Amino acid sequence: MEVLKIATAGSVDDGKSTLIGRILYDTKSLTDDKLEAIERNSKQKGFDYLDFSLATDGLVAEREQGITIDVAHIYFSTANRSYIIADTPGHVEYTRNMVTGASTSQVAIILIDARKGVIEQTSRHFYINNLLRTKDIIIAVNKMDLVDFSEEKYNAVQEEIQTLISKTTYKEQNITCIPVSALQGDNVVKKSQNMPWYTGKTLVEHLEEIQAQDVYEEAQTRFPVQTVIRPKTEKYHDFRGYAGKLYGGDLSVGDEIVVLPSGTKSKVKEIYFYTEKFEKAERGSSITLTLEDDVNVSRGDMIVKIDEKPTIEKELEATICWMDKKPLTTASKYSLQHGVRNVLAKIVDVDTIEETNFSGKTTTTAQLQLNEIGKIQLKLNKPLFFDSYQKNKHNGGFILIDLQTNTTAGVGFIN
Numbered sequence: 001m002e003v004l005k006i007a008t009a010g011s012v013d014d015g016k017s018t019l020i021g022r023i024l025y026d027t028k029s030l031t032d033d034k035l036e037a038i039e040r041n042s043k044q045k046g047f048d049y050l051d052f053s054l055a056t057d058g059l060v061a062e063r064e065q066g067i068t069i070d071v072a073h074i075y076f077s078t079a080n081r082s083y084i085i086a087d088t089p090g091h092v093e094y095t096r097n098m099v100t101g102a103s104t105s106q107v108a109i110i111l112i113d114a115r116k117g118v119i120e121q122t123s124r125h126f127y128i129n130n131l132l133r134t135k136d137i138i139i140a141v142n143k144m145d146l147v148d149f150s151e152e153k154y155n156a157v158q159e160e161i162q163t164l165i166s167k168t169t170y171k172e173q174n175i176t177c178i179p180v181s182a183l184q185g186d187n188v189v190k191k192s193q194n195m196p197w198y199t200g201k202t203l204v205e206h207l208e209e210i211q212a213q214d215v216y217e218e219a220q221t222r223f224p225v226q227t228v229i230r231p232k233t234e235k236y237h238d239f240r241g242y243a244g245k246l247y248g249g250d251l252s253v254g255d256e257i258v259v260l261p262s263g264t265k266s267k268v269k270e271i272y273f274y275t276e277k278f279e280k281a282e283r284g285s286s287i288t289l290t291l292e293d294d295v296n297v298s299r300g301d302m303i304v305k306i307d308e309k310p311t312i313e314k315e316l317e318a319t320i321c322w323m324d325k326k327p328l329t330t331a332s333k334y335s336l337q338h339g340v341r342n343v344l345a346k347i348v349d350v351d352t353i354e355e356t357n358f359s360g361k362t363t364t365t366a367q368l369q370l371n372e373i374g375k376i377q378l379k380l381n382k383p384l385f386f387d388s389y390q391k392n393k394h395n396g397g398f399i400l401i402d403l404q405t406n407t408t409a410g411v412g413f414i415n
Contacts, residue, residue: 002081004210007088007102007134009125010111015142019111019182020074020087021052023204026189029076049183080208095356095371096323098128099411103397107136107210109203114147114179118160123357130168131319131373131413133217133393136210137175140203145181149194154179167358172217178203218283219392220308221249224339225301229288241272241288242297244340247394249308251289252280256306259297260385265306266293300341302385310385310395317415319354319389321373324402324409328368328376334400334409336380344381345400351375368410375415389413 010016021038024030030038042051074085086101102108108129112122129137139161147153158177165175178187179198186192189204201209229241251257255268271278272288281287289303297303304310322328328350336345352362353374368374389396400410 003084004081004107004207005084005086005105006107006109006207007086007098007105007129008109008111009088009098009102009129010142011113011116011119011121014111014113015182016111017087018052019109019140019142019180019188020085021050022182022185022188023085024074024076025050025052026185027076027078027204052182078204078208083207095124095128095373096321096411098125099132099321099323102129102132102134103411105134107138107207108134109138109140111140111142112157112161114141114143114150114153114157117157118164120357123164126164126168127356127358130170130173133170133389135173135217137173138203138206139175139177140182141177141179142182144179144186144195145184149179149181149186149192151195151197154198164358176200176206178206217393219248219387219395220310221251221283221305222247222310222387222392222395223251223289223303224341225297225299225303226340227299228297239290240294241270241290242303243286243288245286246281246283248283248392249305250280250282251287251305257291257303258306258309259295260302260304260310260312261383262296262301264293264295266291266295268292302339302341304385310387310392312383312385314380314383315348315378316380316384316386317375317377318398318412319373319415320368320376320400320410320412322368322370322410324407325370326402326409327370328410330366333403335403336378336384336398336400336412338384338386338398339394341384343384345378346380348377348379351377376412386414388415 008016008020038050045051072087074087076083086105088098088101110125112118141154141157161177178200179195180187180203182188186194187202189202191202223246224244225242226244229243231239251268253268253271257268258265268289269292270290271281328347330347330350332347334345336343350365350367353365353372355361356373365374387395396414398412399408400412402409
């Protein structure tokens with residue numbers, strides 16, 4: 001089955017966990033023991049309704065405070081496809097968690113409380129999904145039951161949303177607004193009888209119709225080599241294949257290619273998916289290639305079409321979300337992981353901190369603190385073959401790893 005990856009975002013008490021729990025309940029994706037626990041805990045708390053947030057908030061602190069702290073991955077299926085939901089926190093102090101959850105998602109669901117409309121955190125959630133170039137955004141205007149399912153109130157929130165959308169730079173985003181009540185189930189899986197004025201699809205109906213394409217947009221072909229296949233069996237004694245995942249564009253038998261960083265040229269001889277041969281591979285495919293010539297190709301190399309070479313440099317500028325408690329400062333060194341390639345990076349300059357509200361305001365700084373997003377300049381010990389994140393999401397993203405602790409310190413987007 002196709003798998004669609006979804007990230008959720010919402011301010012505190014917007015009902016994000018309740019919405020996910022409602023989806024699981026109405027799609028019959030909750031196990032009997034989980035459902036019994038929800039019913040039991042809801043009664044113990046004196047609720048006259050089922051507290052569906054218990055289906056997602058797994059940490060004790062989350063259940064006690066009624067907030068989401070850590071990223072939780074929830075799985076459910078319909079008759080048509082499978083879904084993975086990354087339930088991310090809405091608090092500003094958990095920005096790094098939201099970036100982590102949304103970085104590999106094809107769809108984002110952003111919740112807005114119908115009573116409050118667009119608030120500061122809503123702008124930040126839009127900003128991050130704009131930065132990550134999330135293709136499909138669903139705006140779930142929640143708690144419509146608390147505004148008497150008012151069409152006027154929904155329209156007023158929609159106008160605020162349109163003002164926010166006009167500020168985004170990723171104009172290819174598909175944005176859809178849906179009025180819902182997660183608590184009562186209106187327009188989540190089942191059509192609402194309380195909002196006859198809304199003639200659109202329910203949230204899950206909309207998800208069902210989204211095309212589950214590769215996470216990354218169509219761009220120039222990039223094939224980072226993850227491993228070299230040498231079986232050395234009697235049947236495949238001289239076989240030499242290069243395995244990895246294809247990003248950006250297609251690749252066909254006979255295509256002229258160049259191997260980076262060596263610059264060696266050749267042609268695609270064969271394309272395998274396990275033991276089956278194909279004449280063409282589409283983006284998003286995990287494949288093994290063989291080449292016409294016996295050239296030197298290693299893990300970390302990249303195969304590209306001969307007329308689609310990326311930028312090859314030892315210096316780059318990037319926007320980065322800082323995820324470490326230790327501040328990012330000039331002259332500090334990190335291990336930079338770019339796909340399967342790893343190089344040593346030195347921070348040449350920390351330029352500015354970006355405001356995450358589309359104001360365009362920046363603050364000159366000498367360091368970045370935890371959860372801050374800013375612009376930096378780096379110098380590398382080896383050339384990197386890259387594209388800007390705007391042109392190729394996979395080949396334009398990287399992470400910085402602390403050399404002492406081996407933790408992921410930052411997520412970067414090449415400008």
